[in-house]
Structures are given as structure tokens and as C-alpha cells.
Amino acid sequence: MKKRNARELAMDLLVAIEEKQAYSNLLLNTWIDKYKLEQKDAALLTELVYGTIQRKLTLDYYLSHFLEKKKKISNWVIQLLRISLYQMVYLDRIPDRAVLYEAVEIAKKRGHKGIAALVNGVLRNIQRKGLPTIKDIQDPIERTAVKTSAPKWLVERLASQYGFETAENILSSQLLHAKQTARVNKLKTTVPQAIAALEKEGIKAVKGKLVDEAIEAVKGNLANTSLYQKGWFTIQDESSMLVSLALHVKEGEQILDACAAPGGKSTHIAELLNNTGKVVSLDLHEHKIQLIEKQASRLGLLNVNAKVLDSRNASEHFPPNSFDKILVDAPCSGFGVIRKKPEIKYTKTEEDILSLTSVQKKILASVADLVKPGGLLVYSTCTIDKQENEEMIKYFLKEHDDFQLDETLKDRMPEKVRQYVENGFVQILPQYFNTDGFFIAALRRKVQ
Template sequence: MKKLKNVRTAALDGLLAIEKNQAYSHLLLHSLIEKNDIRPKDIGLLTELVYGTLQRKLTLDFYLSPFLKEKKKIEDWVRLLLWMSLYQMVYLDRVPDRAVLFEAVEIAKSRGHKGIASFVNGILRNIQREGLPSIEDIEDDFERISIQSSTPIWLVRRFAEQYGLETAEKICMSQLLPPNQTARVNLNKTNVHELINRLKIEGIEATAGELAPEAIKVLKGNVAKSESFQKGYMTIQDESSMLVAKALDIQENEHVLDSCAAPGGKSTHIAEMLSNTGKVVSLDLHEHKVKLIEGQAKRLGLPNIETKTLDSRHVANHFPVHSFDKILVDAPCTGFGVIRRKPEIKYTKTERDIKALSNIQKEILDAVAPLLKPGGILVYSTCTIDQEENSEVIKSFLAKHQEFTHDEKLVDRLPKKVKDYISFGQIQILPHYFGTDGFYISALRKKV
């Protein structure tokens, strides 16, 4: 029991850090594992508790609310402990309720006092006895989807306005599913078949990806810890993200600008496609993030990446016009396409963030446009699914820059499986289409 308590205590600490300090769940998890010396066999439970509770906190609060009849103010950690315990009781079949209750009471005793422990025990036993309120009884569609998918109601309404109610529900529910672990094979060093066999020897089970031809899907094991990863045979990347470099139509010896490049997944993909020719100039605003790009390039054996710490809105001061054959703007965005990887996004981002980010996105596009050679391709991409940051940004850019047009040949460069979703040189992949991240890609060509 002691080790289980350690895992649950660590999970509660993590949830508190996310709630109070707006810590990033994926980064926080690594520090929790190291700080608490969590055993490899317990990492799965820790991950499940943190991500699961966070993903479903609005649902859990709905379930909990009728049992807090006095509506008195309870401390954050107590509410989080109740959510986490309730998550295990509702969603984890392999953990018996008696173990959940025992651990919750022990944590309440050690973190608070006997009175809090008694309160937590009483609430959880009442839930056991009386059962959960029904989400299906909620009459308002927006509220029902919001509670069922644990998505703030303003975001449900926004998705419904942009995609229709039925698709909005699919988007929100699909974001509760665990993300696939996928990697991009470094074709300069190996191929998909060879890497799958190599990983098998290392005890990792993988299969060919479904969207990108150079993708593998990891079924069992952690590739980030593998010797194959350390030797630069692959990069961890979502399959929808792998389509971005494909959209650029990379040819050998080209000069390519990646204007918002960290942590380097797309820069390294472009560099691999250049086959040790040409050059990728990778920019990022923060020096520590530029170091990440450099680390990736070194691990993968890519000498054709040049990095620079620079706000891409100021590129005109550093590069002459017509400097690049291709330009990628993988813009900063709300990240509504990667909620299953970073669940805190749906609770912390606001409509004000969307507006502010769309302005930055337009500024970056305006700044890089003169640097592209006539006839060159500019690709704009985001990991969000909000149209104000995607198609609306491109519409605004094209109205201002008559020298650009939609690149209709994008359809020839992307895999057959996504062709039905491409129109006017752009594609919006929603997270429920292929079980990937939600991603937007637009290819524009500069007129000669």
C-alpha cells in the first residue's frame, strides 16, 4: 500500500501544480516521476491519475456536486483528492473501490487532519451508496456535451458554430481518448521496416503508421528511452504534424526558412528531406528552445540546419528579400488540436487568447512573405482547430497580399488517405478523423 500511496500523493501534487500554477501537464509528469522516484511499473498509474482527472474534471465536478450539499468552501487539494478518487471509482476497473477509499483517507489524514479524512470518507461512501447523477438528463445540448466531454461550454458553442453540433460533439469526445505514440523514421539512416525490427530487438513493439509513409506507431514500450532513438533513427512526432514538411514540396539544395521552429520536429523533417543538401534556417524567440533544435539536429546527424534566436516578426532586419525557396510558418496557436496531450489547454485558453494569437499569426505571415522567392511555396500550419486562427488568417493574408495564391497542387503532395479533406490548397484535420492531433495546413504559392 505504501507505494500506491506515494503514486497517488505524487499525482495529487501534480494536479495541484497544474491547478494553481498553470503548469504544463506533459512537462510536470516528467518532474513528478524523477522527484518521487516512481518505479517504472507505477508510471502508468501516475500518468493515468494525472491525465485522467485533468481530462474529466468538469464531469467529475458534476458527479461530485450533489454530494457537497452544504456548498461550503473546501480547499483546492481536498476537491482535487475527491476528483482523483472519483475518477478511479468511475473509470478504472482494475482499482477496487476499497483501495481508493483507503488511500484517499490516508492522504487526507497526512495532508490535513482527522476531520478532513472523515469528510472525504463520508462523501465517497455516499457516492458509492447513492450512485452518480445522470448526464443524459441534461436537456441543453451544449451543456450536456460540455459535461460529458469535460469541455468548457463556450468552447463547445464555438466548435458547434464552426463545424455544427454533431461534429463539435465528436471533436470534444475524441479529445478524451489517449494519444497514439508515433515516431517519424529518419530515412537518411534507416527505413520503416528496419526500424520496426530494430525496436523489436530492444523489446519495443511497433507497426507502420497510418497517414505518413515514414511514420511508425508504437504499441508497447517507450521509444524515447530506446537506443534507436538516441542514435537518431527516429523523432517522436504526431502523424498529422508529419504532413507539414510534405506540404512544402521540398527539393534538394533548397534554402528553407522555418520561422517558428522549436522544438525542431518539422525543421529536422525538412532537413532529412533535403538529404544533406541545401539549408534549413530555424528561428525561435527563446534561446533555450533554439538549443532544443540544435540538440535534435545533432542527434539525428543533420548538418544542414542553421539556428537563430529571433522573433520572426523581425526577419526583415536579418534576411534580404527573396532569400528562401520555401518558408514554413508553424505558428504559435491555442493548441485546441492537441488537448488529448495537454488537457489543461481547454480550461486555460480564452477567446481573448484566440484573438491575440490570430493577430500574431498575421504579423508573422506579413513579415516573412517578402523573403520568399517568386514561384516559391509558403506553408502555414497550426495544431489548433479554431477557424479564426486558421482559414480566417489565410483569408486575411491573401486579401492583403495579392502576390500569393492558394497552391492547388497540395493535394498531390499529401497521402491518399487525407485527400478528401483538402480544398483550395488547405486541409483541416480534426482529431476524430484519424486519431491524430488536430492540425491545419495551408499551402500558398508566390506568383512569378
């Protein structure tokens, strides 16, 4: 396959992400493999794609001062201007002259002289006049929306739920680069052994900040190692690892993971069970069940039983009191993982949240009777939206008086997290530990 320029690839990828409503992380990995990019080009492509999506509304605000409003400009040209401006504003290592040269060459190749002249004119104008000041925007909601590149409705919603300052901190922290962390499989190795072995493969890793079995990559990609293939670890965010700890897993237990794909939490539970008991992992789609089975096999886990099943119908397939513990890692708006899936900011709507809360309620209602009396039901989401989190738990407890918040959750959380545990739930905001935003609630079924 003909070698492709990283900047031109970034432009095409951004067009594809917008037009197909695709997830940036999935498409990016596919294209890096497809075009067999060298490490340096793959790193630049990743930086340009993630950075440009993360800062899209800020870049558009800057560009709007240099583009004629009436002009209809093709999507690929807008993307080219965005990635070029992103490099000029946010990347120190690339000189402006190199950015301009590349942009004009791509414009000539993909369009005509008029487009090349437009691209050259806009970028040189910005270079000459400088950028407009965001501080000049009078309305604080609009100013924060432009500054953090978030839709106004999302700024307003978070400000109403958390207060203006916390909302701004949430959205600003989501602009930072995501760390790559992994959960070490203690059935195969230890954290120190994994770190030492990774060093031999040219990967610098350190102990995680929150969870005992976590490591963090400082240099290199953990997923591209032979140790990953051997099942020594699973790529997972540290705040996501907290979910399985909340279940207080004990050997021999029967545990249901009601919304299990792609299997990170199911396999964590299976490891905590020490390959005893059983984890029943449900998902709607056959191909996702295969993902879970593949992960379990890679990790050497024999106690994962993955089934294609809509968890809203779980009560029709399992008798009451079937499980010691149940995890509902519910489908959600995903506003806690914007660092890794930045397009979520622009594609999700308030209507989506309403329809998601309806699904969340149905799943919880379906699995509630499957928990043994005295057992635990853990509800988690990778969002920071209170309607999907605290409000959902209040609703569930009102409908199910045989459950109560489990106040011992705090004891199961790592020391650094305990300050954020309130009653039986914890909301991790992304700025706390530079992790994903996560909500976890532990509910105990009363013994009648």
C-alpha cells in the first residue's frame, strides 16, 4: 500500500469520524494498522486526530474570525484548516512554516489553486494578526464553551449540577492527554515482575496511582507487547478498576456482569475470584460476546461464561436469588471518558440522556430479584451526569425498598479514593486523579 502522509491521513480520518459518527479510538487504530504507519507517523496522526477533535470548537472560534461567513467550504478543507491551526497553536515542536507548507501542498493535491490560495491566506493571516482573545466573550457559559470546546448545553448542565467552577474544571481536565494504564493479572505475575519484564521490551511502566494491581505506561504502548498477548495484563483505566473492587468478591461466588462487553470488568472479577466460582457475562451482541471470550482465554480464565442476552430480560432467564453479587455497568452518556472518545462531546444530546436513563431503569429492575438476600448490587457508569448517577440510585431505592446503600463501600476503596465516597456511592471526577470520570454505587439487598 502507498505510504500516506500523516497530516493528510489525519484530515481524511477527521472527515470519516464526522460523516460516519465513528469512534475516533477505533477508527484510528484501524487506520494505523491499515497503512502500516511507523511509530513516529502513528504518534503524529494520533496527536492530530485527538487534539483537533478535543479542541474543535475553540479552533472553529479562532477560524471564524478569518473566514468569510458566506463561503461554502468543503468539509475536508475545514478539517485541513483545523489540523493546521491545531499544530500552530498547541504543538511547539512543529515550526509554522512547515505547517503552512504541508497544508498548501495537501490543498493543491486534493483541490485546486483557489483552495490552496484560501488555505494559505487564512493561515498566513492568523500568523500575521494573531488569535482573537477568548476572554473578550462576555457570556460566561459561552466563554467556557469556547475555552473548553464543549457545547453550551453541556456547560449549562454541568454548571447546574456541580456549580460553575467545578463544571469548568471537569471540561478543562478532559482536554488533557489520556494516560495508558493496565491491570496486572495476578494469576500470572506480579506488578514488579510485569514492570521489569516490560522494560526488556522497551516499555517504561510505573506502579499505578490508585489500585494495587495497576501499572501506568510512561513510554511505549502496552498493547503492542508480547506480555499483553501472554495475558499478563489488561488495558483498563484505574477508575474503571475500582468497580470490581466495589463488589467485594470472595472465592467461589456466582457473579452476574449484566452489561459486560468488552470484558474488562468481567475478567477483573474472574481474576479476583482466583479462577473459582463463576462470572456470567451478558451482552446484546454476538460479536461482543466473542470479545469477552477472547479476553478470558488470553488471560487464562476458566470461570467466565459469556451469553448473548439483553439484560433487560435477565429476570426471564435466571431464577430469583441466583447470584451472590451483580454488576450493572450501565450503558450511559460516557461524559467521563471524553479524553479517550472526544467526539462524545459533540454527538450526544440531552435527549440521549433521557433515553439512556430509561434503559438503565429497566436493567436495574430486571436484575434486582436475582441478587441473593444479603448480596450486593453494584451500579456503575463512565459518566458524570447526576441524572444517570445519584438520581438513578434514588429512583431505584424508592422502587425497591428491599435494597439499601452499602456504607461499607468506603472500606473497599483505595485510600486516596475514600475521601470521595459518600454513604454507599462514589463519583470520581476526571480532575481528581487524571483518570476517567466514573460513578459507582453499592446496594445491599436486605435479609428479610
